[in-house]
Amino acid sequence: MSQTFLDQLWIARHVIVNGVAMTVSISLLAILAGSVLGIFVGLALVYGNGVLRLIVRAYTDVIRGTPVLVLVLASYYVSSAVGIELGPFAAGVVALAIFCSSHVGEIVRGALQAIPKGQTEAAKAIGLTFTQTFTSVLWPQALRQCLPAWVNTAAEMVKASTLLSVIGVAELLLRTQEIISRNFMSLQFYFLAGALYFVVNFGIERFGKFVERKTALPS
Amino acid sequence: MAKTMLEIKGLRKTYGQHEVLKGVDCSVQEGEVISIIGSSGSGKTTMLRCVNMLEEFQGGTISLDGEEIGYHVQGSTRRRKTEKEIARQRALTGMAFQQFNLFPHMTAAQNVMLGLIKVKKMPKAEARLIAERWLDRVGLSARANHYPGQLSGGQQQRVAIARAIAMSPRLMLFDEVTSALDPELVGEVLQVIKGLAADGMTMLLVTHEMRFAYEVSSRVIFMNQGVICEQGDPKEMFVRPKTERLAEFLKTSSFN
Amino acid sequence: MAIGLTSMQIRTSIIAPLMIRNVLPSLSSTIISLFKDTSLAATIAVPELTFASRKINVESFRVIETWIVTSALYVVTCFLIAALMRLVERRLALPR
Numbered sequence: 169m170s171q172t173f174l175d176q177l178w179i180a181r182h183v184i185v186n187g188v189a190m191t192v193s194i195s196l197l198a199i200l201a202g203s204v205l206g207i208f209v210g211l212a213l214v215y216g217n218g219v220l221r222l223i224v225r226a227y228t229d230v231i232r233g234t235p236v237l238v239l240v241l242a243s244y245y246v247s248s249a250v251g252i253e254l255g256p257f258a259a260g261v262v263a264l265a266i267f268c269s270s271h272v273g274e275i276v277r278g279a280l281q282a283i284p285k286g287q288t289e290a291a292k293a294i295g296l297t298f299t300q301t302f303t304s305v306l307w308p309q310a311l312r313q314c315l316p317a318w319v320n321t322a323a324e325m326v327k328a329s330t331l332l333s334v335i336g337v338a339e340l341l342l343r344t345q346e347i348i349s350r351n352f353m354s355l356q357f358y359f360l361a362g363a364l365y366f367v368v369n370f371g372i373e374r375f376g377k378f379v380e381r382k383t384a385l386p387s
Numbered sequence: 388m389a390k391t392m393l394e395i396k397g398l399r400k401t402y403g404q405h406e407v408l409k410g411v412d413c414s415v416q417e418g419e420v421i422s423i424i425g426s427s428g429s430g431k432t433t434m435l436r437c438v439n440m441l442e443e444f445q446g447g448t449i450s451l452d453g454e455e456i457g458y459h460v461q462g463s464t465r466r467r468k469t470e471k472e473i474a475r476q477r478a479l480t481g482m483a484f485q486q487f488n489l490f491p492h493m494t495a496a497q498n499v500m501l502g503l504i505k506v507k508k509m510p511k512a513e514a515r516l517i518a519e520r521w522l523d524r525v526g527l528s529a530r531a532n533h534y535p536g537q538l539s540g541g542q543q544q545r546v547a548i549a550r551a552i553a554m555s556p557r558l559m560l561f562d563e564v565t566s567a568l569d570p571e572l573v574g575e576v577l578q579v580i581k582g583l584a585a586d587g588m589t590m591l592l593v594t595h596e597m598r599f600a601y602e603v604s605s606r607v608i609f610m611n612q613g614v615i616c617e618q619g620d621p622k623e624m625f626v627r628p629k630t631e632r633l634a635e636f637l638k639t640s641s642f643n
Numbered sequence: 644m645a646i647g648l649t650s651m652q653i654r655t656s657i658i659a660p661l662m663i664r665n666v667l668p669s670l671s672s673t674i675i676s677l678f679k680d681t682s683l684a685a686t687i688a689v690p691e692l693t694f695a696s697r698k699i700n701v702e703s704f705r706v707i708e709t710w711i712v713t714s715a716l717y718v719v720t721c722f723l724i725a726a727l728m729r730l731v732e733r734r735l736a737l738p739r
Contacts, residue, residue, distance in 0.1 A: 233718030235682035238693055241700075242710035249706035289441055290488035290547075294502035294554055295478025297471065304501060308492045334686055385492060387536030 173356045180347045180357075187343030188364060194329040194339055195368075197261045199322050202268020209269055210276025224273070231270035236328050239263040244335045260332035264325060271321045279313035280306060312383055319376030323369040330365075340364060389416040392452055392558055392589045393438065399446030400433060407433050409613035410447065415558070415591065420584045422600035422621070423593045425610035426636060431593045434610070435560050438591070439480045440473050451479055452557050478506050481551030482560040485567050487543040489535040495522060495546045496531040502554045521549040525579050541572030545579055552583065559583065561592040565599075577603075597640055601625055609633050664735050671728035675721050682717075692716060 177184075212224040231239070243263035247254040254262065283306055291301040333342035344361040348354045393415040400408040408430045415421060423431045436442040438449055440457045449456040456476055459466045468476075490498050499518035503509045509517075522528050525545040535543050544564055551559060561580065565573045577599050584590060584603055594600055600607050601621045608618040609632075617630045628634040644653065685694035696713040700706055 229722075230714065230718050233679075233721040234714045235679040235693065235717060237682045237685065238696070238710070238713055238717060241693070241697055242714065245700050245706045246710055249704075284486075284488075286484060286486050286488035287490065290482075290484065290490070290550075292441060292474070292477055293439060293480075293482040293484075294550065295474050295506040296502070297474045300505050304505065305490055309490075312492070385534050385536055387534065 173353060176347075176351045176353055176356075177360070180351075183343050183347060184340070184360075184364075187338065187340035188368075190337065190339040190343075191326065191329050191341075191365075192368070194257070194261055194264065194332060194337070195322075195326045198264035198268055198329070199325050201261070201265035202325070203272050203318070205265065205269035206272020207276055209273025210280065213273060213277040214280045228270040228273055231266060232274075236264070236267050237331050237334065239267055240331045240335060256332065256335040256337045260329075260335060260337050264328055264332075267328065268321060268325055271324070272318065275314050275317045275321065276310065278317075279310040282313055283309050312385075315376060315380055315383075319373060322376075323372050326365065326368055326372065389418060390452075391415070392417045392419075393591075394450040395434075395438075395447065396450075397447035398434065398437060398444055398449065400430075400437060400442065400444040407613055408437070408444065411610075411613075411615055413608065413615065415589060417589050418587045419605050420590045420603055421592070421606045421608060422604040423591065423608045423610060424595070424597070424600060424636070424640075425616075428612075429610040430613040431608075431610045432562055435562055435591060435593050438558070438560060439477050439482055441482075443467075451476070474506075478502070478554055479556055480558045480560055481554055481556035482562065483544065483548050483551050483564045485563040487535075487540070487547045487567075489543050489547055489550070491535050494532050494534055495527060495538070495549075498535070498546060499550045499553045502550065507554070517553055518549075521553045522546070524582075525549045526575070539572060540568045541575045544568065544572075544576050548576070548579055548583075552588070557589065559588055559590045561590065561594070563593050563595065565594070565596055595640070597625070597637075609636065611636075664732075664737070667728065667732045667735070671725060671732075674728070675724050678721060678724060679717065 209224055209228065212220050213228075216224065240260055240263040243254075243266075244256060244259040247259050247262075287305055287309070288301060291305045296304070329339055330341040332339055333345070336342070340361055344357050348357050351357075391414055393413070395411055395413040398408050398411040399406070411430070411434055413434075423435065425431045433442055437444045438451070438456065444457070448458075448460055454476070457468060457473060459468060467473075489495075490501070493501065496515065496518045499521060500511070500514040503514035503517060504511060507514075519528060519531060522531050525548060527542060527545055527549070530538060530542060530546075535546070538546065548564070564580075565576055568576065573596070577596065580590070580592070580599075581603055592600075592604075604621050606618060607621040607624055609616050609624070609630075611632050617624065617628065617633045624633065625637060628637060648656070681691055682693040684691050685697065688694065692713060696709055700709045703709070
């Protein structure tokens with residue numbers, strides 16, 4: 169068997185590419201679903217009535233107090249136990265999406281509550297209804313405020329995707345472990361995997377900075 | 388014959404245990420410019436904010452150009468109007484705030500246009516023309532496409548006034564609009580307000596600017612502890628106050 | 644320095660107490676995150692809570708109860724840690 173890292177890398181290239189593709193699809197799905205759900209969570213926390221707010225608060229407190237690995241395992245085992253045929257990929261993405269939603273919910277809540285009350289008052293004073301106030305005045309400001317923290321959460325999701333290896337989803341970490349079990353070059357390949365994750369997250373952060381610059385208000 | 392634009396009868400408001408307004412009666416004719424003065428806690432800002440329902444009130448009635456504001460009152464029953472109704476009524480008045488409260492993510496022109504487009508359902512082009520006209524009126528046509536972050540305090544306040552007045556309100560409300568400004572910027576804002584007064588706009592101003600109140604108001608209302616203590620022509624009141632509290636207040640304020 | 648303390652005295656009497664009060668909130672959230680991350684040790688067969696829960700789940704088939712209890716244990720512990728940190732913050736807070 170060829171002993172250089174580069175040779176082994178060339179042999180394993182398809183496996184690694186598949187791993188990266190799987191990692192990206194897990195992360196993307198979890199981020200999208202989690203963010204959409206998270207927006208509703210945030211809205212419920214800010215504008216909901218007492219009962220709704222209590223329920224949603226309990227939801228976010230429990231999710232945030234639980235390690236992500238426990239969420240992934242619970243999702244996997246519980247879903248098959250209650251008869252919902254999810255399979256590891258779907259179960260994992262659901263768990264990550266729920267985790268993401270609790271973080272995004274907090275971010276959205278914080279952003280909306282950070283907007284000075286005077287904004288709502290000025291909107292009321294010119295006769296805007298609540299919906300108009302929210303869509304034209306509050307949400308555009310909140311969205312800008314959310315951006316850095318949201319980019320952070322997106323990077324966290326990419327890192328959390330590695331946990332799906334525990335339930336057998338063939339993402340980058342599991343693929344890396346498969347490769348290592350054949351050629352025993354653990355240091356080199358773990359390092360490669362780390363570098364690939366770094367590249368993905370670096371890309372996400374660069375993208376975030378780009379969007380921030382584009383949407384910044386001139387002063 | 389001047390018509391009554393605003394009629395306040397027996398206005399009461401409590402904040403928790405504390406009664407902030409204890410029965411205020413006030414009548415404002417069209418075209419009047421009324422300054423409301425008093426120490427903090429006197430209820431002057433609260434009264435102003437009741438007129439456009441930024442504050443709820445528990446007793447009394449407010450009537451703007453003939454229509455009841457905020458609540459349906461029939462005998463002893465009192466029902467709050469729907470949010471839609473209240474929003475429509477708020478558009479009949481214009482308000483300028485101490486902290487300007489411009490929308491930071493919109494240009495000056497867009498700030499002025501928002502109400503016209505969303506509330507008056509005007510097409511964008513028409514709204515743009517009106518916005519530009521009013522920005523020109525307050526002396527800021529060169530800054531129409533600037534964001535609030537690029538404007539000085541005085542400029543922001545003038546845009547805020549333009550935003551309020553572009554809605555063609557029946558009544559303008561000014562809540563201490565110069566208190567947050569650096570002294571050298573106060574003049575430009577007062578100039579704009581004087582111009583609006585000369586054009587015949589009915590205005591209620593809560594203010595600490597005694598000189599302004601003296602020069603421009605047709606009437607001054609002095610509030611103290613939730614009631615109107617004294618009111619009248621500033622030229623009379625400031626020189627010969629009838630109540631002791633007003634005399635005290637004038638002594639401690641920066642007039643003359 | 645203006646009242647004549649040595650730099651060592653400055654560090655212990657002035658900067659250290661203020662610094663500790665300042666770091667408490669972020670330290671609190673770091674401790675809680677660290678506690679939750681201990682679950683990751685399960686993937687390398689360290690017999691901590693998550694590892695044990697997985698074993699119980701697979702062996703007993705009592706799936707839902709297992710994970711509710713596990714989650715509850717983590718949530719309650721995090722809550723207790725947070726409450727403890729808040730208590731410490733309050734005790735050390737400067738009177739206002």
